[in-house]
Amino acid sequence: MRVVENLNHALHEVLAADPRAFLLGEDLLDPYGGAFKATRGLSTRFPAQVVTTPISESAITGVGAGLALCGDTAIVEIMFSDFVTLAFDQIVNFAAKSVSMYGSRVPMRLIVRLPTGGGRGYGPTHSQSLQKHFIGVPGLDVYEMSPLHDNRAVFAEMIAAERPCVFFEDKILYTKRMHEVDDLFTWDLTGGLARVHVDTPPDCVIIAPGGVTHRALAAMRRLLLEQEIVCTLLVPSRLHPLDAAPLVAVAREARSVVVAEESTAGGTWGAEVAHALHRELWGVLRNPVALAHSADSIIPTASHLERAVLLTETTIYDTVLESLK
Amino acid sequence: MTTDLDRLLLIRHFERALLDLFAKGELNGTTHTCLGQEIVPVALAPLLGPRDHVFSNHRGHGHYLARFDDPAGLLAEIMGREGAVCDGVGGSQHILREGYLSTGVQGESLPVAAGAALHLRGSGALACAYIGDGTWGEGAVYEALNLAALWSLPLLVVVEHNGIAQTTPTSLAMAGDIGARCAAFGVRHAALPADDVLEIRDRLAPLIASVRDGAPLVVEFAVNRLGPHSKGDDTRSGVADLRDWYREMVGVPGFADADARARDRVESVVRDVKARPPSTWGQDSADPRLLHGAKP
Numbered sequence: 183m184r185v186v187e188n189l190n191h192a193l194h195e196v197l198a199a200d201p202r203a204f205l206l207g208e209d210l211l212d213p214y215g216g217a218f219k220a221t222r223g224l225s226t227r228f229p230a231q232v233v234t235t236p237i238s239e240s241a242i243t244g245v246g247a248g249l250a251l252c253g254d255t256a257i258v259e260i261m262f263s264d265f266v267t268l269a270f271d272q273i274v275n276f277a278a279k280s281v282s283m284y285g286s287r288v289p290m291r292l293i294v295r296l297p298t299g300g301g302r303g304y305g306p307t308h309s310q311s312l313q314k315h316f317i318g319v320p321g322l323d324v325y326e327m328s329p330l331h332d333n334r335a336v337f338a339e340m341i342a343a344e345r346p347c348v349f350f351e352d353k354i355l356y357t358k359r360m361h362e363v364d365d366l367f368t369w370d371l372t373g374g375l376a377r378v379h380v381d382t383p384p385d386c387v388i389i390a391p392g393g394v395t396h397r398a399l400a401a402m403r404r405l406l407l408e409q410e411i412v413c414t415l416l417v418p419s420r421l422h423p424l425d426a427a428p429l430v431a432v433a434r435e436a437r438s439v440v441v442a443e444e445s446t447a448g449g450t451w452g453a454e455v456a457h458a459l460h461r462e463l464w465g466v467l468r469n470p471v472a473l474a475h476s477a478d479s480i481i482p483t484a485s486h487l488e489r490a491v492l493l494t495e496t497t498i499y500d501t502v503l504e505s506l507k
Numbered sequence: 508m509t510t511d512l513d514r515l516l517l518i519r520h521f522e523r524a525l526l527d528l529f530a531k532g533e534l535n536g537t538t539h540t541c542l543g544q545e546i547v548p549v550a551l552a553p554l555l556g557p558r559d560h561v562f563s564n565h566r567g568h569g570h571y572l573a574r575f576d577d578p579a580g581l582l583a584e585i586m587g588r589e590g591a592v593c594d595g596v597g598g599s600q601h602i603l604r605e606g607y608l609s610t611g612v613q614g615e616s617l618p619v620a621a622g623a624a625l626h627l628r629g630s631g632a633l634a635c636a637y638i639g640d641g642t643w644g645e646g647a648v649y650e651a652l653n654l655a656a657l658w659s660l661p662l663l664v665v666v667e668h669n670g671i672a673q674t675t676p677t678s679l680a681m682a683g684d685i686g687a688r689c690a691a692f693g694v695r696h697a698a699l700p701a702d703d704v705l706e707i708r709d710r711l712a713p714l715i716a717s718v719r720d721g722a723p724l725v726v727e728f729a730v731n732r733l734g735p736h737s738k739g740d741d742t743r744s745g746v747a748d749l750r751d752w753y754r755e756m757v758g759v760p761g762f763a764d765a766d767a768r769a770r771d772r773v774e775s776v777v778r779d780v781k782a783r784p785p786s787t788w789g790q791d792s793a794d795p796r797l798l799h800g801a802k803p
Contacts, residue, residue, distance in 0.1 A: 204625075233625075236657070241618040241650030248622015248634075251608070252560070256622070271647075275612050276619060284603035285594030286789060 185329050186356035189220045192333035196257065196341065197228045204249055206233045206242050207259030207295075217261050218297050218356050243269035243294060247277040247346070250292040255341055262308045263296035263350060270315075277346040278322035289344035293337070299352040299393055299444050300476075300492050305483035311444040311476070313391070316348050317422045317451050324422040327351040328392025329358050330369060330376035331419045339374070339419075350421075352393025352444070364399050366406060367415075374419040375428050380406070384414035386502045387433045389455055390442040392417055394493065398442055401498035413502060421451055426458040433459055438505035439471045444493045447478035474501035509576060511549050511704045512762070516769035518545040518569045519753055521578050522734065524773050525568075525585065529738050533781070538585060538599040541569040543733030544667050546752060548573035550707035551635070551665065554715050558632040560623045562616040563609035565600040566667070570637055574607055578776045588783040595786035614638070614645025617664070621651045624660035624723075633661035633718050641672025643688065644680060652692045652723070659721035666725060667701075669732035674742045689725045701728040702752060 196203050205224060207216070211234045215222030225232040235242045239260055246256035260266045266273070277292050300309035316324045323345050325336060340347045363369045369378040378399065386405075390398045398415050405411040414436070416429055433439045439459060441452035456471035477491045522540035529538065544566070552573040555561065563570040571581055580592045584602060587595035592604050600611040610616055620636040627634060642648060643666075655662040666685060670677050689696035697714060699707055711726065718724045731749040735741035756762050 233658075236650070236653055238650035238653065240647050241621065241654055244615070244618020244647065244651070245622035245625060245654065248619040248624075249626050250622075251619065252623050252626035254626055271612060271615055272618065276610060276615055279601075280603070280608075280610075283593075283597050283601050284608075285591070285596045288603065 183360050184356065185327065185358050185360055186218060186220055188360050189327065189333045189351070190222055192337045193221060193224055193257065194227070195334055196255065196337055197224060197231050200255055201231065202253070203255035203257070204231050204233060204246070205257045205259070206235055206246055208235055208237055208261050210234050210259060216259065218353060220295070220351070220356070221259065239265050239268035240272055243272040244276065246292050246294070247272055247280070247290070250277070250290040250346070251280065251288070255291040257293045257295060259295045261297065262304075263298040263312055264307050264310050266294065266296055266312060266348070269294070273316070273322065273346065273348065274319050278319050281321035281345055290346050291341050291344055292346040293340050294346070294348045296348055296350045297353050298350045299354060300481045300488055301354050303483055303485055303488060306480040309481040309488070311350070311393070311446075313350055313421060313443070314445050314450050317454055321345060323347040323420060325349045325420050326391040326393060327355055328376060328417050328419060329355055329360055329362065329395055330371065330378070330417055331374070331392065332360070336419055350391070350393070354396075355393060358396065364403055366403055367399070372428065373425070375425070376417040377432070378402070378415040378417075380412055382412045384412045384436045385506060386411060386413045386438045386440060387416060387436040388413050388440045388442055388498065388502065389416045389418075389429060391421055391451070392419070393444060394442050397493065397495045398498055400495040401502065404495070404499055405502055409503065411502065411506065422454070424455060424458060426455075426462065429455070430459060430462045434463060434466060438469050438502070439467065440474055440498065440501050440505050441471060442474040442493060442498045442501070444476055446476045450475055469505055472501050472505040474498050510765070512765050513769060514549045514552070514573055515545045515752070516766055517578060517772065518549070518572050520769045520773040521572060521582070522568060524777050526734065526738070528777070534586065536598060537737045539566040539737050540734040541566050543731040543749065543751060544669060544701070545569050546701045546704055546707070547665065547667055547728050547730060548637075550704045551711070554708060554711055555635060556632065557606070558627075558630070560606045560608070560620070560627065560632070560634045562620045562623070562634065562636040563602070563607065564613075564616065564637055564639065564642070565611050566639065567600060567602070567609040567637065570609070571602060571607065575604065578773060579780055582776055582780045583783060583786065586780055587786050588780050589786055590780070590783060591786045594788045596788055613642045614647035617648050617651035618654070621654050621660055621662055624655065624662040625658060627661055628659070628721060631719050633663050633715070635663040635665060637665045637667060639672065640666060640668040640670065640677050640685070641675070641680060643685060649688075649692075652689070652694050655723035656692045656694050660723055661718050661721055662723040663715060663718045664723070664725040666727040667730050668727050669730045671732060671743070673736040674740070685725065685727050694723050694725055696725045696727065698727045698729070701730045702750075
């Protein structure tokens with residue numbers, strides 16, 4: 183099953199389980215079924231729960247927050263995560279704050295879905311990975327879609343938490359297959375953390391969000407075959423708040439740690455992860471946690487220029503090698 | 508029995524007491540009083556039912572006191588004392604209680620109110636959002652009006668047009684007018700003077716009844732902001748000459764007694780709340796009062 187189909191199933195399950203669950207966004211209706219087809223079939227099956235909207239990211243996120251405030255479950259799709267900047271106020275100043283700024287906890291089942299990332303030639307305003315702008319917002323959970331995490335379980339978790347969530351979906355993943363991992367490796371899932379490894383203790387631990395999974399696996403394959411370097415990949419489903427304990431437990435045994443993400447340089451999620459690991463493992467780690475990310479640059483449109491800027495398998499490969507020097 | 512005059516005077520004396528407390532250095536932060544605008548929420552109060560959701564703004568003490576006869580809870584919230592509506596976390600402009608919510612960012616509440624109206628659509632209840640003339644500078648207002656018209660939402664937008672946004676007169680901030688902006692969306696607009704509670708109710712009752720059936724409405728009241736934007740920051744001259752319902756009612760039979768009662772009540776509330784210990788923030792507990800349980 184492809185990731186987008188798994189995501190589609192998850193959305194079907196949410197709407198089927200609760201007639202007061204709503205899905206709002208632009209161009210969601212069948213036969214189009216959303217720009218990336220994640221919502222295909224939903225408006226046909228749940229016409230009263232799927233709401234097509236004008237191009238008004240701020241308002242549709244606010245409407246979702248209003249529904250959530252009234253006890254409904256609201257899933258909002260922003261067609262490209264780049265446009266979530268238009269909804270930043272509703273997410274940061276309203277939804278996330280409403281959970282706690284009224285003194286007692288207010289449950290808010292609001293999920294903002296954010297198709298994300300580059301590699302498709304969409305250019306500077308349709309290719310970004312803006313996760314870092316949502317890290318550390320009190321009351322807001324940041325999740326990222328992964329080919330190793332069943333979206334049905336992830337959505338169930340986000341809804342059960344009753345806190346507003348942003349859910350980043352790397353667009354590259356939509357057409358990949360779920361749970362498909364290189365034969366060299368085995369993988370498992372504990373809590374929300376996926377681990378891909380071989381049976382030997384790792385030289386390097388790579389920590390990456392779901393969208394980077396395939397690039398990390400490709401780098402791990404080359405490192406193993408070309409350099410005999412053994413890596414373990416850890417993919418958390420929830421990026422923030424981050425449960426650092428299981429990462430620390432694995433990182434403790436390795437010679438180096440690399441955090442890889444597609445974000446451009448500066449103020450990254452990886453820096454936050456590195457800080458958490460440094461606090462726990464200062465004096466244990468042989469080297470500082472290394473960061474792999476995209477360049478400090480806008481994301482160009484032409485594919486050769488885009489490749490030069492974005493995080494690639496080679497970026498991760500080189501960063502791992504450097505981290506072990 | 509609490510009369511309209513009692514409510515008007517309660518709000519007036521509450522706001523005056525706040526400015527007095529500020530002047531004495533007994534309040535933290537800032538506050539925005541609704542002096543001069545009291546009539547609007549008092550007139551609306553009986554037109555709104557317990558299942559209706561009210562969204563208030565930064566200048567919301569009158570909205571709260573017209574819906575809940577709870578000056579002590581509000582003052583405790585503003586002063587961070589025990590018995591505060593929201594444990595002192597939200598303060599003057601962030602209050603949530605039983606279908607009532609205020610928040611401090613201009614225009615932010617309208618899309619949220621539209622969401623509440625979508626939740627309520629078909630139930631006979633409505634979402635009512637108070638905004639000012641200055642709020643019309645925010646794009647979220649237009650996104651929400653568009654949705655309200657498109658989706659036939661039971662949304663009532665109450666505009667307290669006081670002619671000034673902080674220190675900027677409307678003439679420097681608004682091209683055209685609110686009525687024409689509403690017309691562009693096919694949203695009904697009614698402009699009313701804010702000087703007679705009963706007349707406002709007579710005019711609004713049928714209009715609000717149709718809001719409940721899914722015809723959104725913007726009601727624009729011409730009001731005077733008699734106080735500063737926040738604490739003592741008024742840059743205007745001639746404020747004392749602005750029309751004030753309070754001044755006009757002095758001499759009306761029964762006014763002096765009602766005025767004294769309200770003043771005494773507020774003074775007593777101030778004494779009571781000042782003597783209370785600091786509020787405690789119970790972060791993790793969910794308060795059933797906050798659940799907006801009005802399921803259609």
